Amino acid sequence: MNQADCQFEIVSDEDGFRALQHEWDDLWSSAHGQYGQSFSVCWLAWQHVAKPRGRHLCCIVHREKGQLVMVWPLVTYRRLLWTYLCPLSPEAGDYTRVLVTNSPATPALIAGAWQTALKRCGADFIKLQYVDEGSELHAVASRERHVMIAARTVAAFAKLREETEWDTFCKTLGTMSGKKPGALERRLSKEGELAVRLTEPGNASENAALVDWILARKRAWGDRVGKRGEWLSSSHYRDFLVNLLCPANGRAMGRLFVVTLDGEPVAATVVGVGTTCVDGLIASFDARFARFGPGSIVVEHVIKWAFDRHLNVDFGVGAERFKAYWSRNNITGAWSAQIASSRWGVLAFRSKKTVRTVARQVARLSSLLAGQRRGTPAFAPNDPGGKRSLDLPMNPS
Template sequence: MNDTDLQYEIVGDEDGFRALQHEWDDLWARAHGRYDQAFRVCWLAWRHVAKPRGRKLRCIVGREKGRMVMVWPLVTHKRYLWTYMVPLSPEAGDYTSVLMEGGPSAPTLVAGAWHAVCHRCKADFVHLPYMNEGIELYQLASCEPHVVHASRHDSWLAKLREETDWDAYCNSLGTMYRKKPGARERRLAKEGQVAVRVIDPSDALEIASIVDWMLEWKRAWGDRVDKRGEWVDSPLFRNFLVDLLGTAQGQAMARLVVVSLDGKPIAALVVSLGNPCATAIIAGFDAEYGKFGLGSIVVEHGVKWAFEQGFDLDFGVGSEHFKPYWSRGNVSTAWTLQIVNTRWGLLAVHGKRTARELMKWVSPLRRLASMQGRVSRRY
């Protein structure tokens, strides 16, 4: 591939974005794209989350002799006087990556996309969450001269396609919290009739009801452990999940695994379809039954569903114990970077640093003045 064969365009309007669907779907299929790189997922993220929040589309498309070979959907938004660029997503902890054909041309494709971001989109800051450190995009972004934030995360992947027998796989895992797979569910079954279902994507009412319950459970859990993301309270994210799981807007891109006790839903997990790697998106459970390890039970069934479908399963970033357990310790490193892209952005950074330094000097003087005032009033 010659550089002269490549052309990059930036699609900034909704109609132009929608018109990419057919080519995008073809690229996603042949490139074995991730769930969050699929057009339908990005479209739902745009319609339900980014557009209502006033984001502006900046979708970078790479073509070789007119044929789409790369797409990277991004959005911009204003914060005070500065423009920020972020990936188009439901803003709930998704990876940053570029959908493209693999092979020796990959570095050239990513370099062209990164050049378009830095020089044509005019963003003051570029925020890139959860980039795998092995991808070309991370190599480029991390070498930028003005990286003002970098945080490291562990990312976990269960290579289920390497397994041929579910029971043998479970037996190879050992124990988690001194329990083997299936033990917690057997204990729960002593309380009543346990049922595990994958909800039919056409059942819109049940999907909406269980998503609402799940997010309510998730909020309660977040309050208990002091770990509550903004997206958990967002009706925009709720609507994204409902359409992701249903068929109202086209093909469902995820499935809802539900554990019930005597007909009452008590735990749920959203897991994406795979291509061939699926993603565990969000789980929630009723704290009333927390002593039974409901999170572990529903995750186990989500893993089993992915195994039966012939998918690997990505658990995303985080330190929860079930992630290294089910992935057999298969961990990689992901990075979140924030990069200053313009002089105007640098001015904001320097101004913030100067303000912090001034506060270091001013705060002791304020305390001294306050003490002197109390002493003078006393005498």
């Protein structure tokens, strides 16, 4: 691309952002975009999460011959003395992806968008959550010098569009915990009148009630296992989910599946629907029925629904067994990172790193002195070489 082609625009006002809708929709369709890359989802995330939380728009776009070929919706916010740049999203563990046309120019477009984010968005730090390993965005971000935090997790992806017959597909799966597809549902049906259904997008009251049911049980689960994301108690995220299922205008980008026993919900899940893929967003179940696997039952119905519509299923991050099972161990990587993108950010990063290093050294020295006062040898007698450096952790494992 020549210099004229490499001009990137930043849309920072709400009216300008909304004006992108029609050409954004066209790009999303032609690029086979995923759920979270659609204008509808990003607009809901802005209206119900980012804007109420005081975020500021910083949406990077690029056009070729007047046609939109790339859009990367970002937001900025202040924390203490620093400005952070992060993707526009519901802020609940979502992927970071750039919507871009499929062409030989794609790597250059991603690189240009990244440089625009670094140089023109006024941020001290860039926070990226769950970037697909091996993607162009991962490649450019991982080359940065000042990566403060980098963590890898795994994700599972079921390639259902390659399959043609449900029973044949199920036979390739084997069993999970000794059960084949359909077995858990037959078992639970003996406990009462069992039903599994998809709610109607127009039924706002039912969808809202079930979203509240999912979040309440998800919070209870988080308390039991010691995991509690801020978004679980966020009214903003709750409103996002409700509006995702019951949009004021246009088609619903989210669908809700519910398993009921004698008319009462025992499991439910919300999924996002893209052009070629279904994304798992949030799910929960009634812990009283855990031994019957109601969560697995609702997942199976989601997969069958996607299968019938020739859609893949992205289970999202996490190493849960059911994800590996239904994806036939098609496991990929996803990276989260925080990168210092200004001199002020680099200074803060280095200062924080220095403070942590000094604190660790002080703690080690204090531990050593306390051991000497108790009469403990300064160095472990079974240490290979007969000594242990104070620069090394006392327990390398």
